Amino acid sequence: MRARTERKKADAANAAKTAFLTRMSHDIRTPLNGILGLIEIEELKEGDMQVARESRAKARVAANHLLSLINDILEMGKIEDRKLTLEHAPFNLKELCDDTLVLCKLRASSNGITMQDNSLPYATGPYMIGSPTHIRQIMINLLDNSIKYNKRGGSVTFSSKAKPLDNGRALFCFSVSDTGIGMTPKLLKHIYEPFAQEGDDARSKFQGTGMGMPIVKSLIELMGGTIEVTSELHVGTTFYVEIPLDIDKNPQARTDTVEKALDCSLANMNVLLAEDNELNAEIAQALLESEGVVVTRAANGNEVVDLYLSHPAGSFDAILMDIMMPDMDGYEATRAIRLSEKVDAADIPIIALTANAFAEDAQAAHDAGMNAHLSKPLDFNKLKNILARIKKNGSVSL
Known part of the structure; x- marks a missing residue:
């Protein structure tokens, strides 16, 4: 009798898992198919700026919907595993x-x-x-x-x-x-x-x-x-x-700091960008260079540490650090930089740019010695604000 009850529970759990995967497959494919279809439409109508604008707007809506689905899945998993961390x-x-x-x-x-x-x-x-x-x-x-x-x-x-x-x-x-x-x-x-x-x-x-x-x-x-x-x-x-x-x-002190930073130009800032994904690196570099930022790229953790150590102190105003990289991840690379004997090792701002988007990921970045945490897809306005605060004040904190 007990074995039969346990079997029923297992069957119910498997059925729920199958239903979940079926739902997720459908819900993820729907906006993804829309994005791919819009790319094809834009290619067919190449040169038609109106079609291009409409396709981009629709693709952005579909991409944001896809992102919200993925966030829901991850959030539910964190809640069920009791690993969700609230902000303060x-x-x-x-x-x-x-x-x-x-x-x-x-x-x-x-x-x-x-x-x-x-x-x-x-x-x-x-x-x-x-x-x-x-x-x-x-x-x-x-x-x-x-x-x-x-x-x-x-x-x-x-x-x-x-x-x-x-x-x-x-x-x-x-x-x-x-x-x-x-x-x-x-x-x-x-x-x-x-x-x-x-x-x-x-x-x-x-x-x-x-x-x-x-x-x-x-x-x-x-x-x-x-x-x-x-x-x-x-x-x-x-x-x-x-x-x-x-x-x-004490809200006014924080408000004044942000407003002063927003008035600051990013032109001629030097940033070391660590990102192993070529497309993500190209996007970040293009956005930064549009603001006059000078970008030096590294493809993995070892490379970003080597580039930092091989340049004189003060060469970089900030380091933008991906987390999931081959050879050495962003946490290890940050610790290696902080433990080095360079004059600015303890002070150079290091900002996490990562798909790890939860509060506990921000805490892990802080524990590794990073100053700020931004999740992907990258909100460039937030990054600009952080870099402006660095240029204005010389530092930024999580």
Whole structure:
């Protein structure tokens, strides 16, 4: 009897794994096929600038969707393995909400859906310390769902406020309400389980990994918050979220530093770029050179250490370091540079440019002796800001 029960559990686990791989294969292939198709269209219509612009815009949307799918898969794995690390970083909560709403309003508008912001002024002020990346992820998941499961002519309403708590903390409260398809009481019981949707027809009609809501709930609980939901079939759904945050006591000093850095030109900065992927290296070099930066390239960890050691101290203003490289990875290369006897070994800024995108990866970069961490695909504006701060102040920190 026990053997039969164990066999059933194993069969169920295998079936779930097969279903997961099938879903992921479909969801990853869909935007990938779109990107490849758009490249073919642009090649067929070579010289047509309008087609080229439209193809690039559509390819960017498809690529971002593909990236979000991959991030969902990785995030869920981190959560299940209990390896997810939250940030503890200063940020402007109002700006985060406003920026997120701007992105989602564009998608809502293209689907014939109106979006309203009924937020109240924050009694605590907007400057907080917490995990902005994950708060944005939670908001985007909930807002995307409210658009995805809505109908043309429908609406989405976002409301938020920040209430003061004891000990210099605040409670960020927000809700997302829609006039969409709603959910049955049966689905509501399973909404935070992976792949929970109303039926097979819903799965084919609405794109997604089916992991958004489990990720949302897990992230909120990791931050010590709560999430509640009310829904009525064919009427709509409302999610209520509360997340405790620390209030930033000294935001102005950070704001002044960033604003001063943004005014700084990058022309004639010398950067040592360590990247083993030829295409990634070409892209980074082209973007940097467009800002007047002089780039020296290394193809692996050993080469970046050799180039650094063979040049006089002060030759490079910063080192951009990939992590996963042959012969010697970015962590080892950073340690080798820091332990060398060169005059600037302890001070030269080293920035991780890596596909390892989670908070624990940033911590690993810090532990290895790096000053900052940027995830791929590269956000060039963030890199420019970091390099500007280095040129202005001589340093930057994680």
